[in-house]
Amino acid sequence: MSLAEALSEGLQVTGIGLIIVFSVLVILMLVMMAMKAIFYKPNKKDKTKEPSEKVETAPISDTAVDVTTVPVPAAADSGIDEGTLLAVITAAVAAVMDTPASRLNIKSYRRIGDNAPAWNKAGVRDIIDSRF
Amino acid sequence: MIEGLLSFLSRTGVAALIENAKLGIAAASSGFDSLISVIGTPLMIVIACLLLYLAIVKQFEPLLLLPIAFGMLLSNLPMFANSSAIMMHPEYFNSADGLQMGEIIKHGGLLDLLYLGVKLGIYPPLIFLGIGVMTDFGPLIANPKSIILGAAAQLGVFTTFLGALVLSALIPGINFGVNEAASIGIIGGADGPTAIYVTKTLAPELLPAIAIAAYSYMALIPVIQPPIMKLFTTKKERQIVMEQLRPVSKTEKLVFPVIVTIVVALIVPDAVTLVGMLMLGNLAKESGVVDRLIDTAQNSLMNIITIFLGITVGATAKAETFLTVETLGIVVLGLIAFCFSTAGGVILGKIMCKLTGGKINPLIGSAGVSAVPMAARVAQSVGQKENPSNFLLMHAMGPNVAGVIGSAVAAGVFLSLFAH
Numbered sequence: 099m100s101l102a103e104a105l106s107e108g109l110q111v112t113g114i115g116l117i118i119v120f121s122v123l124v125i126l127m128l129v130m131m132a133m134k135a136i137f138y139k140p141n142k143k144d145k146t147k148e149p150s151e152k153v154e155t156a157p158i159s160d161t162a163v164d165v166t167t168v169p170v171p172a173a174a175d176s177g178i179d180e181g182t183l184l185a186v187i188t189a190a191v192a193a194v195m196d197t198p199a200s201r202l203n204i205k206s207y208r209r210i211g212d213n214a215p216a217w218n219k220a221g222v223r224d225i226i227d228s229r230f
Numbered sequence: 231m232i233e234g235l236l237s238f239l240s241r242t243g244v245a246a247l248i249e250n251a252k253l254g255i256a257a258a259s260s261g262f263d264s265l266i267s268v269i270g271t272p273l274m275i276v277i278a279c280l281l282l283y284l285a286i287v288k289q290f291e292p293l294l295l296l297p298i299a300f301g302m303l304l305s306n307l308p309m310f311a312n313s314s315a316i317m318m319h320p321e322y323f324n325s326a327d328g329l330q331m332g333e334i335i336k337h338g339g340l341l342d343l344l345y346l347g348v349k350l351g352i353y354p355p356l357i358f359l360g361i362g363v364m365t366d367f368g369p370l371i372a373n374p375k376s377i378i379l380g381a382a383a384q385l386g387v388f389t390t391f392l393g394a395l396v397l398s399a400l401i402p403g404i405n406f407g408v409n410e411a412a413s414i415g416i417i418g419g420a421d422g423p424t425a426i427y428v429t430k431t432l433a434p435e436l437l438p439a440i441a442i443a444a445y446s447y448m449a450l451i452p453v454i455q456p457p458i459m460k461l462f463t464t465k466k467e468r469q470i471v472m473e474q475l476r477p478v479s480k481t482e483k484l485v486f487p488v489i490v491t492i493v494v495a496l497i498v499p500d501a502v503t504l505v506g507m508l509m510l511g512n513l514a515k516e517s518g519v520v521d522r523l524i525d526t527a528q529n530s531l532m533n534i535i536t537i538f539l540g541i542t543v544g545a546t547a548k549a550e551t552f553l554t555v556e557t558l559g560i561v562v563l564g565l566i567a568f569c570f571s572t573a574g575g576v577i578l579g580k581i582m583c584k585l586t587g588g589k590i591n592p593l594i595g596s597a598g599v600s601a602v603p604m605a606a607r608v609a610q611s612v613g614q615k616e617n618p619s620n621f622l623l624m625h626a627m628g629p630n631v632a633g634v635i636g637s638a639v640a641a642g643v644f645l646s647l648f649a650h
Contacts, residue, residue, distance in 0.1 A: 104399040107408065108392030115388045115643045122497050122639050123381040123632065129489050130374035137481045219618055227611055
């Protein structure tokens with residue numbers, strides 16, 4: 099095969115190949131967009147929800163408990179319903195404070211920024227890097 | 231007794247080594263050929279040991295490289311022609327008359343019989359079944375645009391095809407036709423089973439070189455990709471934090487594999503063997519009703535096939551077909567393929583970043599090569615170096631799994647153009 103033949107054959111196949119690969123994947127993209135339109139019902143509550151979680155605990159009876167702010171992984175956006183989320187937060191606060199959950203009353207919650215300690219982030223990064 | 235001893239000695243491997251060298255020199259047409267016939271067998275054993283070293287000490291894809299290297303060792307041990315101890319006869323598979331089933335059944339060794347699984351295209355689709363079980367298409371369904379990055383990363387496949395043809399036109403001693411060029415190009419898909427599937431059909435004599443190049447470069451992705459990713463992106467682009475992905479419902483995850491199979495079949499039927507098995511595995515996983523099957527597919531079956539595939543692919547590497555200038559050409563072109571695929575993904579990522587007003591981090595484009603999940607981890611790692619609180623991993627998994635579909639489609643294109 100001469101250089102000219104090689105170039106023309108190569109360019110032709112490259113063109114055809116890329117067009118086919120792109121068109122198949124673009125069709126799949128459209129299919130996925132259609133799927134979103136048909137099957138995905140965003141939870142209305144999610145939109146009205148405040149973008150952050152701040153947990154305030156209030157004593158029901160005699161115990162006086164300070165307002166606690168807990169960073170919660172961004173579960174609120176992932177469609178977990180609010181009831182479940184509240185239950186999880188209550189359980190976590192109860193465990194940390196060593197108080198029965200029945201004595202806690204979550205008044206409001208608000209997500210705070212990503213304030214994981216530096217060592218925490220470094221640990222996560224180490225784990226990811228070690229999996230190569 | 232002495233006679234018995236002498237007759238035994240004349241049948242040893244050492245005697246075979248000397249005998250084969252003599253026969254080789256007598257039959258050689260050039261100085262290079264006679265050199266290969268003398269040092270070929272010992273050199274192949276040394277190469278096999280080197281690959282074993284890379285697999286065990288350096289841990290380069292050891293799950294595959296170890297059986298490949300040992301297969302290479304087994305098929306290059308010195309044996310007399312027609313010895314019944316020979317485990318692999320590549321000539322039964324690559325002869326001009328096609329597959330010699332009769333010979334394989336009558337005289338075939340263990341590796342000949344196992345190699346039928348490669349030659350008949352059984353192992354790569356079964357590996358895809360296991361990959362399907364292990365793949366989560368959720369991040370892709372949540373962000374459909376990222377599938378385009380999986381297509382862009384096939385750029386290397388086709389440019390390398392072009393490169394291989396140009397190289398063989400320019401350099402005497404390298405003689406790649408379109409079939410060989412297609413098999414080399416597919417290395418750029420960064421997908422071992424796909425590369426093997428295409429090569430066993432289009433250019434079976436290049437199988438060992440292509441498989442070894444593909445798997446070695448996949449192991450080297452954390453070294454190959456970051457410089458290219460940095461070359462094509464600015465520091466600011468690498469720091470982009472992407473919006474969190476929406477949750478994906480179970481219905482979507484169930485419908486997706488079925489639709490992909492149908493769409494791919496309608497356009498590129500040759501890709502269905504691979505894509506279909508991938509999607510079967512995925513549907514089995516997402517359905518949640520066949521736990522026993524998915525456990526087998528992703529563990530026992532996958533491991534069995536990996537052993538068979540590795541050892542037989544390695545065994546096809548014989549001195550006369552492996553120690554050639556073309557193998558060197560494949561090693562170089564394979565690297566070029568990887569670089570172009572990475573660049574293709576990153577450049578399209580950059581374009582999408584501009585079009586969306588900076589919502590897409592171009593680094594995730596590099597994950598469009600289908601080495602799952604290695605390429606996504608590289609995107610995560612490079613992104614996090616610029617912005618320690620950035621998590622690109624799930625965003626990069628979208629293009630990453632799209633790359634698996636993309637390279638299977640690219641393989642289908644080559645097969646439909648050249649296999650008939």
